[in-house]
Amino acid sequence: MTPELALKHIWTLAGCDPSALRSVTLTGADPGLPSVYRVGTLASASIAATGLAAAEYHRLRTGRRQHVTVAMRRALASFRSERYLRINDGPPPALRDPVMGFYETRDGRWIQLHTNFPHHLQGVLNVLGCANGRDAVAAAIRGWDGATLDQTLADAGLCAALIRTPDEWAALDQAKAIAGLPLFEIERIGDAPTESPGQRGADRPLAGVRVLDLSRIIAGPVAGRALAQHGAQVLMINGPHLPNIAPLVIDNGRGKRSALVDLREAQGREVLRGLAGAADVFLQAYRPGALAARGFGPEELARMRPGIVYVSVSAYGHEGPWAQRRGFDSLVQSASGIAFTERQAAGWNEPKHLPCQALDHATGYLAAFGAMAALARRATEGGSWHVRVSLAQTGRWLQSFGQIPEGWKAPEVALDDVRDCLASVESEFGRVLGVQPAEVLDETPAFFALPPSRVGAHEARWE
Template identity: 40%
Template sequence: MTGIKFVVREGVLQGRLPVRELARACVGECARAAAELGSLRAGLPEVPTARVDDGAVAAAFLSERHLLIDGRAPVTFAPLSRFWRTADGWVRTHANYPHHRARLLDALGVPDDPAAVEAALAERSALDVEETVYAAGGLAVALRSPEEWAAHPQAAEVAKRPLVERRRLDRAPARVFAPIGASPLLPAAGLRVLDLTRVLAGPVATRTLALLGADVLRLDAPHLPELPDQHADTGFGKRSATLDLAGDRRTFEELLAQADVVVTGYRPGALDRFGLSPEALAERRPGVVVAQLSAWGAYGPWAGRRGFDSLVQAATGIAVLEGATEGPGALPAQALDHGTGYLLAAAVLRALTEQAREGGSRSVRLALARTALWLTEEKGWTAGPSGTTAGNAGGAPCDGPQRWLAETDSALGRLRYARSPVSFQGGPVDWDRPPVPWGTDAARWG
């Protein structure tokens, strides 16, 4: 088993739930998977030791808050993205994107005014708001206690699945990697990753693969621009292009023909009509690794629903556990997003390692709701997903995030950002390129 050195620090990611331990375990799993693939490709006699520093992990899990663009702090949540009182409880809305804000307002029949939204919600039940807004294509979730979530049919479906779902799709030949050097050791060097993800877990995963040497091309629909600050935070190491999948299938098929990994982060089934299910992708590109991410899971009554970290926290009881008498609370970071992102990157790296030994196209799948279950119900926190030893107490205090922040010039301006916490002996210490403005690049491999 790969060795991992932990640097434990007190005072980071503090909450009632073991967020520090979850974050530590997710990053450790990713660092270990990277070290093992790098060792295989470089022909090293031993797997390099991974290093997980709680300070670096905490800074990275708050990367969107540490980001500065020419000294300006980013916008993280829009005014209509928050908890609201209802006639019988609370509801959490998400309206950061213009189209989600418009659907929320249409569903409630109110103007774009927080006071009008507040008044409308105060007259309705939380479950009525949840169903009405979702039916209109918006995002709202009723606040539930852990017990209420456990009784929900979606929770029962989530609990049946492992934290990381893995499948072998066919009997494609074993992957033959080009050899790589060991200075720095880049496990994903030469691999091409199609990034079809949006906020936040998927982009964190592909940002990590870019750190490790992958050629990551993010594709977005031309009519769905990413939020600029969010794109800046998660765009390190990548190129960004727009592509209409319905109108330009030829370009996509040309990209797919040379892709090693396809990562998708849209709600389950949303991309299937474009032939982007794992089975369809493997049929056209044998040997591909398909990584899928969703909020609620690709199963159960909520399989087709959109969702974000904040909404999953509200639905699964986390907001109640972290709350107080005056209202719901939140985790100290968007830990479901960030943690799932590092687990997704780790799953891709492990799938590539397995391909070198056994062949086969591979599918890996994660859900924020399943990560939430891991955080809230799987006790002990003495081990990560694959047995990573991780202590729960002790360690030096953390004197702030400064040592894990860096600055760089970019086409977006002067950026202050959090470095990646994924670290192993001989591995990269930073991305090789800053983010570019959304849609800057051509939809082709570099």
């Protein structure tokens, strides 16, 4: 699989104009990072699709087509943006709780725990009946069989994954459900009149587009960030009780404003209904059905705001027995055979993840791409739309690219190797050094108009 073929797949699946593909140049080849998987192809294609969709939406407004260029090394820097983030020239930010990681079980299997949120960590410690610390957790896990612990933690609503081979994963009902789905879906869910793509004189592709971003951590926030870097007005909505990871708030908050709304209260739900009524895109990354229970499912939004583009990001997809299972990028890698394959290729003693959160980032860019493709459809044929993406569907697609046998031997890419991909901005956190957008549009450059801000820094209203 080449980046060009992967981009063509995305573009064709969305029903976009094939002639636009002549306006894209992709450079670089895998392996760009130490991995047997074609992570660079995934990065280049998903980011190029986002850039090209922005260019095409701008063309709808102006009649002018522009060229899009993506260099693989820049795309891979974007896929590692949280790793290269620096505040006031300080050390790399801490992104993981010490207990998070791989553990060997009684029956010789491996399991991965994800404990970055305090309530997830405490829940795991409660199930295991042990103290907080890697040694105590490792000793407790050696008293469990892998599959039993995996299911017990899932039943408790906690975050873990048994390390499976690709064949073990393929045999599961969840993998079969994913195999029956396309990479992403863009579905018409209601009738609405066409809506103009916005101000003809606007100098940015998404100027005038309003995006509500109800997501945290990486995949959903990357989608909102990608829309912001092409000019959308993005308002992040957090619950005051929900945990966040500070460096990710900074990295993925660039270009956005941030407000607090408590959906547990009637007043908060009323505020969100008001915001949604004037939004163009409603982006959410809660578990399937969670927002619908609060009255904010896709069908409700389409009735509330005809013409809405509703974007759903999930871990394991919206179908199958794991649809409600909590998950993160690294857990999907562990469950689906990616961590097993990387370990086997490199000859490691324990499982090995991809060299970046590739499923998160690619899914985020695909979500942003789907949103823009749906906005273009709204402009030409009307309707309300539902875009669905998942980490597991993205992971399955990456696995379908085939492998690079010695790819894991590729050199590591340090901060100094990507200095030309970074830029600094002053913010309330200090001087933030971050990765800049990888896609180059020759008429409307992608950039962040706003520095990152703390959670809840702004009022819950449109500018």
